[in-house]
Each structure stands twice: as structure tokens, then as C-alpha cells.
Amino acid sequence: MPDLEKLRALAKETISRDDIKCLIGWRPGTYGYRTSPHFVRSPEDADQLIFSPLCSSNLATYLTLAEKRPVPRGAQPDTRKVAILVKGCDSRAVVQQVAEQGIKREAVYVIGCPCEGIIDLRKLEDKYPHTLERVEARWENGKISLDLPGGRAVFPREEIVAGKCLTCRYPNPVIADVTVGEDVEVRGSAGFEDINWLEVKNAQERWAFWRDKVNSCLRCYSCRNVCPMCYCEECILEKQNPAWIQRSVNISENTAFQLARAFHLAGRCIECGECERVCPVEIPLTHLNRKLVKEVSEQFAFTPGVDPEAKPLLVGYRPNDKEDFIL
């Protein structure tokens, strides 16, 4: 658990530097358990920064979302860095974006925050629904404690953290220019127990499972918008010619959309679980991603988002890649 005073002091020092234009962090949201992204542009802004088990959003998304305005004639382009607070999974997003040359390493200043697991708000709201007062949370010796209106509540980590945190193998930032707090113990296993139960079913049962889930998809594209790896300026979902995926909301187009979204993350997904968190109809999107993560690691022994120098998976090949499926 990082000391908030230290974090804010570090943020103040960072934003006061001449080569930093903005610092992206978290602050308490307007009510309840919510937190929101916080863009620190002056040292005073840094007083609101927090880092707690409620800071669920992956801020790496904002690195590539920033508007790229044309530089006025005669003016120098702004080459100052963006500082960003990252958890373990967010840092992998930064690494993968650097590896894909979506951003330049020298354009970001990474402040690592080792993380013991983020609260899944759905699990929390099942226990304590409709909380309007602001709630604070912190990690305490492998447990998570919350200051709820009715008093303090302590939960074992496994009971309340998001599914992605239970399987997390990178709780400590993979890259960081500076780290706040102590490194934490890696608790996730390298196995894929979370999807094995679905894999062992037969094809009809698997389709029945996905049909029900995909049928409810609203095509709001939140999963794409929040994804730190979905940063193409032109997206097939908005292209009309060719219209890869039609706009109508039905099982055919929804399935095609979900397959396309999952496949575009093949060998790139860094398992931050943001897609599933923001899905308004609770489609288990991480299952699709995890399946591809599993295949990528088993077939090609590749882990995205750990080495900024690595060549992305699908732009390279090895002559002896597995080909037992080919006739």
C-alpha cells in the first residue's frame, strides 16, 4: 500500500518538472465507490490524487486517446512527456503500446504502483448496494478494508477482487521510471482455470453459452473504447465501405463483432479486464481474451506487454510454428 502523502509529493515534484506536461492519475469519484481519472496539470491538482483498491480504470488508454492537433506554422511541437500512474496490468499496456510503436517510450514517464488487486464493483455492490457517500478503501496485509457508512468492513482479497486479479501474474509494474510503494508478492497462477470449465464442454454447449451472452450485446462499443490496445485511428466497426460488420444489432452481427474484437487483440491483450468491467450487459469478454492468451502462450510461447523491444506476435513467424491443423 503506497503512502498517499508520498504519492502526492512525488506527483507535485513530477508535474513541476519542465519536461512533463500532464500527469494522469486517479481521484475519488462523485459518489460511492467510484473513482475517476485525474489529469494533473499543476502542483495544486496533485492534492486530489489517490491510489486505492477502487482505482480500477486502466489509464494507459488515455495515452493514445490524446488529441494530436496540427502544429501551427512556425511553432515548435510540444515534445514534453506525459506522466502516468500505472498498476501492473496498466504497465503492460504501456509496454505493448511501445512495442507496437503506438507511443514512444521517451514520450511517457511511468510511475509504477504495485497493486494487490482491484475491487470488482459488481461483487461489492452485491454486498453493499446503493452506497452514495464516498467510500475509501485500502490494502491491509493481504486483505482489503473499506470505510463504509455503516462502519469498517474487511474482506479477504480473494472474496472481492476482480477475476483478472486472481489470475494476475504481473502485479508489479513491468516498466517504471519511478515506483511508489513496495513490490508485492505474485499470487496468480500460470494456469487457465478460469476458462478450462468452458473448454471441456462440447461445441453445442459452448455455442449455447456464447449465444446467450452475445445476444444481449448492445453494440455500445464501450469495450473497444476503454481498451488500451484499441487505438487505431480508423476502426473496422465504423467503416461503411466495406461494411465488415453491419450496424444492426442481431446475433449474427454481434457474434462477428465479438470475434473481430477478440481477434484484433490476439497476441496483444494484456489482460487488464477493462472490457469486461465496462460492459453494461456483463458479457464475460475476458474469457474470449483469455482463450487467445492461452493459445498464444502455449503455441508460440509469447507473452505480450513484457518486453518493449519485442516484435508483435502476428507480424512475425517461426518456420517451425505448429501446423497440425493444416490438411
Next chain:
Amino acid sequence: MSEKFEPNVVAFLCNWCSYAGADLAGTSRIEYPPNLHVIRVMCSGRVNPLFIVNALQQGADGVLVSGCHPGDCHYMEGNFLARRRFALMRELLNFVGVDESRFNMSWVSASEGAKWKDVVTGVVNNLREAGAFTEFPRKKIDW
């Protein structure tokens, strides 16, 4: 509708090997099932995995992607790239419950007319067993 079910198969054939191989099968008067709708592409690496999803949406019961043998690609590495991509796409389709027989990939060179016949016969026979694709085709299908 008492006749036997005949699947529609969309085949993406690479211009330099498989298309020529299929042509050879034709000029050698080798008989093979006529269920294929052949689309010639310049390389198997040209085939976007979304083509497969799109073909299934538009009424195909199965898809076959065929290219040069590894190492023989006209563009040096196109089929290697395709192989990685489709290994993953195949697993993904399988994971959402699309029958394994609906997506096939093969290496057929320009001199393998006989192999082409075997590949097509095998694919079509498997699809006859699997039946029509009912999972997520579009409502209105224009063949």
C-alpha cells in the same frame, strides 16, 4: 427438401499454388465435389481472418483457405504469417462453439491436383456430416 444436404464451401486459393493446383485438377479431368465457391487471392497471407467470419455470416457452411507449402510462398513469408493467424482464429472459432470442420486450411502446390481432390473431398464430406451452419448466419442470404 428430401435430397441430401449439400454444403456451400467458400475457398480462398492463393494465386501461385492452390489456384494453379485446382486448375491442374481440372485440366487433368480429376473429379471432385462441386460445392466450392472459389475466390482467388494473391496470397494466403492476404486472407483476413474476418473473411472467414464474414463468409459464415453470409451463408457459407464451411471455409477453406489454401496456400503454398511453407517455404514456397511467392512473397517469401505470406503463408507463414497466415499460418499463425489462422491457428489462433481456428481456436477462437472453436471456443465460441463453431464446429471444427467449418474452418479448414491446407497447403496445395501447383503440381498437386490429386491432393487438391483429396482435400476438397475430405472437407465436403465432413461438412455434409456437420450439416448446415445455423449458429450465426445473417437472416437474409443472397447466394
